[in-house]
Amino acid sequence: MKEFIRVALDAMGGDYAPAAPVEGAVRAVKEFSDVKVILVGKEDVIKNELKKYTYPNDRIEIKNATEVIVTGEPPVRSIQEKKDSSLVVALKAVKAKEADALVTSGNTGSVLVGGQTIVRREKGVERSPIATAIPTEKGVALLVDAGANVDARPDHLVQFAIMGQAYAEKVLNIDKPKVGLLNIGAEEEKGNALTKEVYGLLSSRSDINFIGNVEGNEVSKGKADVIVADGFAGNLVLKMYEGVSSTLMKTVKEVFMTNAGTKIGALLIKKALKEKLKTFDVDQYGGAPLLGLTSLVVKSHGNSKAAAFKTAIGQCVSFIKADLNAIIKERLNDIG
């Protein structure tokens, strides 16, 4: 390991760029003494932002990149054509081992394409899934794959299980994480052609702590710590979570506004509700890593603020200190 862990941070990605990533970088170098942050993006813009803060100057660098990939750009084209974008320059820095990891709040599609084509998969990894933390009644569960690979094959899902289990154990610090298969129905014979085959494969591996199927209604209950899915099913589940939560919270707020009585009631409840909902804030677990690449790439929420960027940088530290890529490599090569 190097003296410092060097994290490249896309200073131009996300809804609050460049202010939020730059502030996140400053907070990270103050909190983590072994981190150097390389802010990638328009040099003058970043310099201007950095002026607002005092921080250990030798631990924040700037890497100039003149272009920016914006929301909604076609992923493949954005990566191919915007060669001097903050995202592409940052990915190349990681590939060239100038940085140990990358955190970006950019366009998910572009991050997925760039991760696969520039940073590339570790040898032996068939597909690189995106692993997203989702809130549960018991804390958090890691959904792998949350949308990077549709039409995945059974052996891909077995790799997702191995990588997800390693990540949950070493980075999320979950003791003996329980691995479940996203499916319809509880029994082994339930599901579609893909999940039926995956069930058999996962059951047969002694190195996977497989607890069986997880149905849609069991996801938020916290039945499993790692939920293995094809990217299509995983993305549906992730987005359903967002949609139903938003609809219900909207409904509760409407109830609060019904009449004078409910408005007073709302005032009495507001603080406790806000506190409680914080436990559902998955930003505390960092961003979503693309697992199985030669170096770590973390995709943060588009709406990440400074605190979320700082947490994501901390997540890179844990990942690298645990040498997770070496563990994944070893476990994938293991016959199980």
Next chain:
Amino acid sequence: MKEFIRVALDAMGGDYAPAAPVEGAVRAVKEFSDVKVILVGKEDVIKNELKKYTYPNDRIEIKNATEVIVTGEPPVRSIQEKKDSSLVVALKAVKAKEADALVTSGNTGSVLVGGQTIVRREKGVERSPIATAIPTEKGVALLVDAGANVDARPDHLVQFAIMGQAYAEKVLNIDKPKVGLLNIGAEEEKGNALTKEVYGLLSSRSDINFIGNVEGNEVSKGKADVIVADGFAGNLVLKMYEGVSSTLMKTVKEVFMTNAGTKIGALLIKKALKEKLKTFDVDQYGGAPLLGLTSLVVKSHGNSKAAAFKTAIGQCVSFIKADLNAIIKERLNDIG
């Protein structure tokens, strides 16, 4: 059409059988003057229940069936072996045209298998989907297929769209129902192999009011009135809805109990909350029909009470009065 619409009702199925279905039958014949209900199940038990009520005696019949299929029985075996179960006897009555439709709260798996193997599909229907109403911010959406057919082919999903659109229009009384495809991503080229092909097929049909993809986070917003899906994806979405709602409502209740202040707040809000949540009660739309069978089979929730059975019987009346099976047949044969 016959003088009366004859609905067979499984008197032994569901959590509150036989009391709830029997009371539902009584309420139905009182409310709908053109309905006859055939209660299927143990004759002595049903007779005993019926004694509690006064009702037009000539419009409730009993059809004896000595066995009962219970929760968790293997679907195929339950249908093959329990030939004198209330469900099998009721399905056969429908097949033999002794009844025009069937309402049952029994075991979903057994109802699906029994519907396909005893009542059978209408000629030209490739797969019979189960169509489940789910609550949205704008009212209700019909999810087709909610779990009957996994590994469905593209042309199956086109049929689901046609049948779902007809049902939404004629039974749910939605004017020009918008048909969406459950998918990940908004654009045409997004999704897996199945949805990409289905997108093209749905777009090319002038008789389908296709509005494009519906992502997981758009389901509860009410973007589409009919959501077309493979049974695997549809079931995940349905169960995620249940699970996330339950987790969030549990959380809100915990917030209410935080301290003396929140407890008072809860008292002030309770009534309005209960009222509001009623709008999310999909039982008001009846049970979930299996579409495309030779006669209508409606699966009611396992926890249906008398009111839900009555509504489901009313749903059969609308279905039959609209002659929905004839409409479906005609539209399926249409080249689009």
